[in-house]
Each structure stands twice: as C-alpha cells, then as structure tokens.
Amino acid sequence: MNKKEKEQRHVIKEVYPDSIAEELEIEAGDVLLAINDQAIQDVFDYRYLIKNEYIEVLVEKQDGEEWLLEIDKDYDEDLGIEFENGLMSEYRTCSNKCIFCFIDQMPPGMRETLYFKDDDSRLSFLQGNYITLTNMKLPDIERIIQMHLAPINISVQTTNPELRCKMLHNRFAGEKLKFLDILYENHIEMNGQVVVCKNVNDRKELERTIDDLSKFLPFMRSVSAVPAGITKYREGLYPLELFTKEEAGQVIDMIESRQKKYYEEFGLHFIHASDEWYILAGREFPEEERYDGYIQLENGVGMMRLLINEFQEALEQLRRSQEYEQMKKSFSRTVTIATGKLTYQTISKFAETLMEEFPGLTVHVYAIRNDFFGETITVSGLITGQDLIGQLKEKKESGVKLGDTLLIPGNMLRSGEQVFLDDLTVEDARRALEMEVTAVESGGQDLIDAILNVDYAMERENDNFVYIQAYKKDEK
Numbered sequence: 001m002n003k004k005e006k007e008q009r010h011v012i013k014e015v016y017p018d019s020i021a022e023e024l025e026i027e028a029g030d031v032l033l034a035i036n037d038q039a040i041q042d043v044f045d046y047r048y049l050i051k052n053e054y055i056e057v058l059v060e061k062q063d064g065e066e067w068l069l070e071i072d073k074d075y076d077e078d079l080g081i082e083f084e085n086g087l088m089s090e091y092r093t094c095s096n097k098c099i100f101c102f103i104d105q106m107p108p109g110m111r112e113t114l115y116f117k118d119d120d121s122r123l124s125f126l127q128g129n130y131i132t133l134t135n136m137k138l139p140d141i142e143r144i145i146q147m148h149l150a151p152i153n154i155s156v157q158t159t160n161p162e163l164r165c166k167m168l169h170n171r172f173a174g175e176k177l178k179f180l181d182i183l184y185e186n187h188i189e190m191n192g193q194v195v196v197c198k199n200v201n202d203r204k205e206l207e208r209t210i211d212d213l214s215k216f217l218p219f220m221r222s223v224s225a226v227p228a229g230i231t232k233y234r235e236g237l238y239p240l241e242l243f244t245k246e247e248a249g250q251v252i253d254m255i256e257s258r259q260k261k262y263y264e265e266f267g268l269h270f271i272h273a274s275d276e277w278y279i280l281a282g283r284e285f286p287e288e289e290r291y292d293g294y295i296q297l298e299n300g301v302g303m304m305r306l307l308i309n310e311f312q313e314a315l316e317q318l319r320r321s322q323e324y325e326q327m328k329k330s331f332s333r334t335v336t337i338a339t340g341k342l343t344y345q346t347i348s349k350f351a352e353t354l355m356e357e358f359p360g361l362t363v364h365v366y367a368i369r370n371d372f373f374g375e376t377i378t379v380s381g382l383i384t385g386q387d388l389i390g391q392l393k394e395k396k397e398s399g400v401k402l403g404d405t406l407l408i409p410g411n412m413l414r415s416g417e418q419v420f421l422d423d424l425t426v427e428d429a430r431r432a433l434e435m436e437v438t439a440v441e442s443g444g445q446d447l448i449d450a451i452l453n454v455d456y457a458m459e460r461e462n463d464n465f466v467y468i469q470a471y472k473k474d475e476k
Contacts, residue, residue: 009033009060010040011084019080024069026059026081033066034058042089048147050079095135097169098157099238100195100228107233107372111423130155130193130299132168133176141179150189151221154180157194158201159212167201184216192223193299196251198241206251210258210271217266222295225255226274232374242376248280259290268292274300276378279342300379303442304346310444311350315357318448327454332360334403335451336435338388340380341367343409350444354451363451364402366395372422381411385424388412389432402435407450410439 010032015021032040035049035057049055057069057079071079097104130153144152158164161174183190192213196202201209206225213223227248230240243251255273262270269290278285288309291302318324339347344367351363368391370377372384388408396402406429413419418426418439429437440450 010046012081013084014082016080016082020071020073020077021080024071026069026079027062029062031060032057032081032083033060043083043086044143044147044149051075093135094132095170096132096173098132098195099167099169099200100197100240102229102231104237105229105231105233105373110421129153132157132170132173133179134168134170134173136176136179138182141182144183145186145188148188151191152183152188153191153193155195156180156192156209156213156223158205159209160201160205163201163205167197180213180216180220184219187219190216190220191295192220193296194223194225195228196225196243197228198243198247200240202243202247202251207254210255214258214262214270217262217270218268221268221270222292223271224274224296224299224301225251225271225277226299226301227276227280230374230376232376243280245281248277249283252277252281252283256286272296272301275302275304276300276342278304279345304343307343307442307444307447308346311447312444314443314445314448315353327452328358330360331358331452333453334362334364334401335405335407335453336364336366336392336402337407337451338366338368338383338392339409340383341369341378343380347447350447351451354448358452361452362403364395364400366392380409382421383412384422385420385429386422388420389424389429392433396433402433405436405438405453406433407438407440407447410441413439 012021012026012028012030012032014028015026032046034040035046035055036052037056037058038045038049040046040049053073053075055071055073057071059067059069061067132155144150156164156177157167159177161177164173164177165171167173180190194201194206194209196206210223210225213220227243228240230242234240252273255271258271259269262268269292272291272295274296275285285302285305285308288302288305291305294302294306297303297306321327337347337351344365348365351365355361355363368380368383368387369375370383371387371390373382392402392406412421413426414421420426420429426437426439438450440446
C-alpha cells in the first residue's frame with residue numbers, strides 16, 4: 001500500500017455490541033486503513049470488500065499502532081462498525097440548476113443544511129435518493145456494475161436529450177441518458193422519476209418519456225410521475241404553472257392506459273401517478289395491487305392507499321378486542337389533529353369513522369395552510385412550527401375547544417428530533433397552545449392508537465398479531 005493510499009483514513013464512530021468488531025477489540029476512534037490490502041475510497045468499497053468469508057482488515061489504533069486482523073465470517077456478515085462520515089468521503093453536490101428545484105424556492109435565512117443539494121449515487125443506493133447522473137462519468141457507472149449496486153434511483157424528467165438539458169440547465173444532461181442503456185445491458189435494477197412541469201415535459205413529452213423508459217423493463221422496475229412543487233419564492237426562476245383538476249385527470253388517464261399493457265407483459269404496472277394527481281383530480285386512489293408492492297412509496301406513490309388500508313385493518317382488529325364494547329360505552333376524549341391540505345380529506349374521514357364508533361370521542365381535524373412557503377405547498381412535511389402555532393391559536397381564541405392533545409404527523413419534525421422545519425420545537429408549540437403535542441408515525445395503526453390513547457395486549461394467531469385487550473395508556 002503506497003503513501004497516498006495509506007492517507008485514506010476512515011475514523012470509526014461506533015462499534016456495535018456483540019459484533020465482530022467488538023470481539024476483535026476494535027474501538028470508537030480507531031481508523032480503518034484497508035481491507036484485503038486495498039485502500040477504501042468510500043462506503044461502496046467498504047460494502048463490496050467485506051462481502052467474503054475471509055477478509056484481512058488493517059486498523060490503526062488510537063496510539064498509532066497498526067493491527068492486521070484476519071477475520072472468518074459469514075459471506076454477508078457486517079463487521080458492526082459505523083463511521084464518522086456515513087459515505088466515508090465527501091458528498092457530491094448537484095451540478096444542475098433544474099427549473100423545478102425546490103431548494104432554489106426556499107426562503108432566505110433558514111439553517112444552512114436546508115440549502116445543500118446532493119446528487120450522489122451512493123445516497124441513491126444507501127438511502128433511496130434520486131440522482132440525475134449528470135455528475136457521473138463512465139468509470140462511476142462501471143463501478144456500480146462491478147459491485148452490482150442496486151437499485152439505483154434516477155431522476156429522468158424526460159428522455160428528450162435537448163429538453164433534458166433545458167430542464168436541468170446542464171449541457172451534459174442529455175448525453176448522460178446513455179448511462180441508462182449501459183445499466184440496463186448489465187441488468188442493474190433501476191427506478192425512475194419524472195417531475196412533471198406544465199407545458200414543459202407533460203402531455204406528448206411525458207408519453208414519449210414513459211414509452212422510452214418502458215424499453216428498460218424489467219430492470220427498470222418502476223417510474224413515478226410527480227407534479228413539480230411550487231412555492232411563493234420563485235422570483236427570477238422559470239415561470240412554472242400549477243396543474244388544473246382536468247389536467248391532473250388527463251395525466252392519470254394516460255398513465256393508467258399503459259399500466260395494463262406493462263403488467264400483462266412484465267408483471268409490473270411500471271408507471272405510477274403520485275397521490276397528488278388523484279387528490280387534485282378528485283379521484284379514488286388505485287387499489288393496493290396496482291402499486292407493485294409500493295416500490296415508490298417515498299416518492300408519494302401509494303402512501304394514501306397504504307394508510308387507508310392500514311387504518312381499515314387496524315379498526316377491524318380493534319373491534320375484535322375483548323374490551324371493545326365497554327370502551328365504546330365509556331370512552332370520552334377530545335383531540336385535535338393538524339395535517340397538510342393534501343391528506344386533510346382522508347384524515348377527516350378517519351376521524352368521522354372513529355367518532356361514529358365511539359360516541360364520546362370528538363376529533364377536530366385542521367388543514368394547516370402553508371403561509372411560510374405559500375398555499376400551493378400542501379404536504380404535511382413542509383409545515384412550519386410558526387404556521388401550526390399561529391393558525392391553531394386563532395382557533396382557540398375563536399372559542400374552539402381543541403382538547404388537551406394535539407396530534408401531528410411525524411414528518412413535520414426533523415428526523416430523530418423534536419424540531420420543526422423553521423427550528424421551532426415541539427416544546428414551543430406545547431407552551432404556545434397549552435396542550436400536549438404528540439408526533440404520530442405514518443401508519444394507520446399508529447393513528448388509531450394516538451387518537452384513542454390506547455395500547456394493546458397482543459397475541460399471535462395464525463402468524464398474525466391480533467388484539468386481545470385494549471386499554472387506555474394511563475391505565476397500564
């Protein structure tokens with residue numbers, strides 16, 4: 001190993017209990033130098049090189065001593081270590097200036113991390129992020145193929161090379177489409193995304209894009225069509241327009257007309273309209289089978305259908321609990337749910353259903369208007385603490401009895417923290433509204449539990465958990 005390779009250092013942040021690393025006395029603060037005498041460029045190398053039943057790992061201890069460890073293990077078994085830098089190298093920033101970029105539509109003065117644009121193939125593999133391929137070169141693609149890293153999630157936008165250059169404001173964007181052919185030829189699993197911009201890549205252009213991408217079936221497993229998000233901060237940016245109800249219906253019709261053909265040939269519906277199209281068009285969400293196992297759930301494809309199904313299943317299970325009838329008679333509670341306009345109708349229907357089940361239950365559901373980004377932004381994940389607090393305070397001041405608990409979707413908060421997008425905290429909301437504030441996970445079961453304030457005793461029946469008892473949390 002030469003000097004330059006030896007300088008490639010990766011500091012270990014954590015060693016997991018009962019792991020191979022702990023057994024070998026590797027510690028936080030040690031540095032991974034090489035595996036099988038190969039320097040580690042990034043997490044791709046690490047993941048690839050540890051896939052073996054015998055490996056040699058070179059570690060530098062904190063006192064400068066180097067240990068060469070010979071390890072016998074299962075082929076896919078991890079060493080049980082986490083690094084200070086998850087990618088084990090610098091993040092690759094985006095080289096585009098897309099006409100629909102949401103970060104370019106952010107207001108000034110927010111925390112610095114919100115303005116970072118990533119376009120990193122490693123995040124596509126590790127976290128499911130979508131990448132444009134524009135900052136990748138052929139050796140990067142060859143590396144993905146060599147290590148068979150999949151799936152790779154790709155923001156396509158259009159298969160018209162000239163239009164792609166315009167949409168991404170990158171003169172290389174069109175020629176990078178050739179990487180799709182190379183990935184397909186080498187059987188690398190992919191998923192695609194099209195951010196649909198009115199009068200830009202919609203209608204005939206969208207049809208062309210879908211038809212072109214279908215040639216990559218079955219290795220391109222899915223493609224989502226998502227309407228571009230438009231905030232009020234677009235001064236100096238490309239003049240995007242919102243889709244109408246009629247236009248949303250046309251997008252759905254075009255997509256659904258192709259799904260049957262793809263499913264008959266490949267067993268995949270392949271092209272999916274995000275939930276926003278169905279809500280805008282005022283249509284029912286497709287049945288669960290049409291989502292192909294919810295491949296693009298994080299892209300807003302099928303989230304509402306999954307939530308509806310989970311809610312219905314959880315309610316049926318609740319009805320089977322031993323104390324259900326007694327709960328119906330004695331239950332008394334008032335609770336408020338705050339959500340985005342996008343999910344308001346569905347959550348309201350859930351609330352109505354539960355209030356019919358439990359006469360003593362009152363649920364207020366409010367769609368929080370997004371004053372911060374503009375009313376065109378309707379998702380709950382972009383609601384700020386100031387909008388939430390301000391609008392609910394108005395309700396209280398007008399005499400509405402909100403109850404003692406406010407339920408909010410978990411995605412209103414920064415991951416793993418009790419902090420809203422604008423850096424206000426749950427505690428800030430609790431003090432301002434004088435009520436408990438509880439973040440609820442995205443599942444239908446979680447929502448019922450939070451509304452009714454109950455936990456359940458469970459037992460296994462035919463490989464499924466069923467309720468045998470339901471009780472209030474404060475009675476446990």
